[in-house]
Amino acid sequence: MTMVLAICVAVTFAVSIYLMLGRELKGVAMGVFLLSHAANLSILAMSGSPMMTHAQQEAEVAAENGSHAHIVDSPLMKDPPILASQYANEQPLATMVDPLPQALILTAIVISFGVMAFLLTLLVVTNRKTQTIEVADLAEEARKA
Amino acid sequence: MTDHRIILLCVIPLAAGLISIALINRKALSRLVGILSYTLMLGLSLSLLLKITAAPDSESILVSQMGGWTAPFGISIVFDSLSGLLICAAAAVGLGAYVHSFSVISPVTERRYYHPLMQFLMFGVNLSFLTGDLFNLFVAFEIMLMASYALLTIGGSKAQLSQAYKYILLNVLASTIFLMAAGMVYGMFGTLNIADLARIVAEHEAANKELPAGFKSLAVMFLLVFGLKGAFFPLWFWLPDTYYTVPISIAGLFGGLLTKVGVYTVARLFPLIFASDGTSTILADGTMLGGTSPIIQTILIVAAAFTMFLAVLGAVSQHHVRRILSVHVISQVGYMVFGIAVMTGNALAGCAFYMIQHMVVKCALFLCCGVMEKHAGTDDLDKLGGLLKRDWFLGVLFFIAAMSLVGLPPLSGFFGKMVIIREGFFEGMWYLGVIGLVTGAITLLSMLKIWSYGYWNPDQAPTTNKPEAVKASCKPAYAAITLLVVCALFLGLGAEAVYKVANRAGEQLDNPKHYITAVLGDDAYAKVDELIDERIAQEPAGPASADGESLTLVNPEEEATP
Known part of the structure; x- marks a missing residue:
């Protein structure tokens, strides 16, 4: 199970970094979104039954x-x-998955939603103002300013 | 000691922010709410700081457990000397930048939720200074960053929009790494409470037991995250471009506050937890001296040296006032990292002092730059000139702030640098001390550059603005700069009083016992004490005691007088 999760995290990371290295900011934004998923999955891997607690x-x-x-x-x-x-020495709790990482992930998902919403709005505004969301064109714009 | 008033430091800006959303079309009222909120924060944090300074050691850390959940199960909010100093300085800087903005920010920008954003930024900053929980720290960072993204792009000019992505994407990346690292801490230790982590590390140290594998890589991950926020070498490249495009009051606030949050978290987490290598020396008097991991210390030393020196060279090569000041933010961060790298109580006290003085002074300089731009219409040193003739009062304010930044006695920068550099020499890091001194000299050079081009140069800038008209329209700005310069003068001339607080902050960072017992209760440290007693029984403290003499804290009085 840990192996499956680890592979999932690795693949998500790889895809998100590939997207983030793209030339268009739309792809970069998607990469950022995927990256937060990768982080959440890795937190899940940190807890749960496979890595048994003491x-x-x-x-x-x-x-x-x-x-x-x-x-x-x-x-x-x-x-x-x-x-x-x-109560930990009673059986039901001892076999339960640790709830705290799930709470952490939930919070992190909400936060990354907020960041994503902001980023996408910014992309729309940028596109309206500068007529482009290509990284190279924006760099050109910045040099002029 | 429990004191629930400390959470008010977070509640006040949050409430003020929400109220000013409702008042978005009432300019005067939302300004009033903003000023009221900053003043309340300043007053409350000052009174709490005075209270804990007067209190004995056992009551010198105020704690509030959120929702009544005892630590480590709930979120602890902790107000110790370091947090107190930084929150006071942050409130003063926030008040200054906020009042200054009344004379430079456009009415259109102001209606785009400028007032609530300034409050939410303060909410995030205060929560990061106060929180005693690693995951809550992540949340606080995100609140602060969200507000800073929005303030960075407020107004939405082309230059701002094209520069903003660098800052936003880098910070999102850093936050993701922070999140993963926090998850790993939980996986490794089963707790996210900073005091609880410090307890576990102290128990490992007392037993000379190796920390779990991967602890060092965790430390490096955290250093990467906080280094990016604090603009350490080599993670500083985003800073100058970002601060160049925003309205000048916001640049002042960012320059004063945001990097210091990164430095603060390093100062909080590394001496207590992540710099440990799981070994310790027991001194003759029974105190434990935690070992420092050589890798982490080397990284900090290299970061400090390069941040100080390369950034100041970058500042000298710039020819725009804003850029010079922005690059200087980075160079000064180097001194703070120097203080943390030395990692003795005194050096950490110096670091705390340097942080607050730098917040105040740097913000004052940015605000001066705002008025200079109003006078001349530009911040290009080639086009500036004759400002001393136009406005001698601004000249005096700028000169005091600039010399405080350089560190000429008896101004505030001197006392910060003196303690840090002296500790560096004591601890055998003479190379860092030398770099610090050389950097100070080059800082003087670049400040004199602004002074002689901008103020002393007899040629008037080609501008149609009448000096009287500018002075009349900039009244709030003068008030704000005067406030900050008076604070800076107080930090310099009253350094002895401030160092009493800063020394305690250094001691609390150096010896985890205070923090752990304040948050987790007196019993929490008993295990460590037991382990230490066992160690003493086994091995009589030999040569370590000789070392111990030079490492004990010096009296605050000796510290503050040059």
Whole structure:
């Protein structure tokens, strides 16, 4: 699963960087949009069941041994705060995906929506003013100014 | 210590911004709301700063847990000496730039939601200074950046639109990297709370336990992001072009505030967390001295050296006042990075002092440039001249601000540079100290260039503007510049008082204990103390104690008097 996600992130990154290197700002804007998706996917890869947290590993080991999970409070290993709560040794929570990264992704999606809306509006305004959204023409325009 | 008033520093600009959206067609009223908001922020942050300065160490950091969720589960808002200093300076700079804009900004621009945007920018800046949560920092950055994108393209001239994409796309890229890095921090440590991260790192250090693999690459990712926002070498190329096209008051605000937010985050996160290499030395008195990762420190040193020196050369080669000032923003950032690279308490105190003095002085210079443009109709040094004869008062204001930037005693820049450079020599980074001194001399050269071409040059600029008419129309601008220059003079002549606060800021950055216990409660540091006691029991502190003597903080009094 981690491998699939990693490949997804890599491909999304590659496509977005290809788009961002284009000559037209429309493509660049699409590249930026894809880039934020790549970032969100990578956050998803950071969490979730494939990368087991400390508590989950303990729970799994304990379940195999047929006893109740017991969390050893290790000084140097930090569990996700919500999962490491007092209920973490009960089975349903221990197998749950960490909810926090999902909240992070949700926030990030909203923000990237806002940025995208602004960028597209700016493109329309630029096109009206300068009759072009080619990078080279805009650079020419900037040199004149 | 809990104090919920600190969140007002974010609520005030947000509320003022929303109100001024409703008042968009009432010019006088929206200006009044804006001024009121900046003044309230300034007053509140000053009173809170005075309060924590007078308080004993244990109560010197104000914390408010949002929604009553205890840290590290909720978002903590933290007001310590560094945040306090920067928010005060930011409010002063914001007030100055805002009042100045009344005399330079066109009525059409003003109706295009200029007032709300200025407030939202302040909201983002204040939240970045206050937040104790890495992801919330990302959100604060985005609020600030959204407002800055809109202010950058306000008015929508061809030059602005064609330059804006560089800034916007680079910042979007940086934000994406920041987002990924924040996600990785969560994956690695299971927390995003800065104090909690600092606790985990301190526990690793106390146990001499290696940090997780990939920690250094995370640090480099963060450095890339904040370096781009703060315009460190080699990520500075976007800055001069961007500041050249916007209305001058906004350029002053950007020059004063935006790069400093990047520097602040480096100063906040690196000494506490990301510069650590997971080792430590225990001094004879039982304090722990965290080790610094050589790679990160080298990157910071190289960035500081090149930022200072190359940018000042760039500034000398320019021939337009705005461009000289913009490129100087970068060069001065180098000194701050120098302070962070040395990474002792004193150097960080110097860095904090330098940041606030630079915010005030740089904004004052940009605002002076705005009035110069009003007088002569241009900022090209070849066409400027005779300004001292036309307007001696502006000349005096400009001269004080310029000499503060250069760092002539007893003006404010001197005290910042002195502490940073002296610490550099103490810590064996003499090469950075030498570069800092040479850069100071070249800064003097470029400021004298503006002075002699613009002010002393007897040839009058070919202009039809009557001096009296310009002076009458620029009254708010003079008030704003005077306010900032008085602040700069206070920072210079009252450096001793300011350094009392700055030294505490440096100490809080150098020793994570204060920050951790303030945010997470007293028990949070107990584990570290235990581990330190174990270490002391195992290995009697030997040669480390001799080193320790020179590293303890010097008294504020000794610090401030040259």
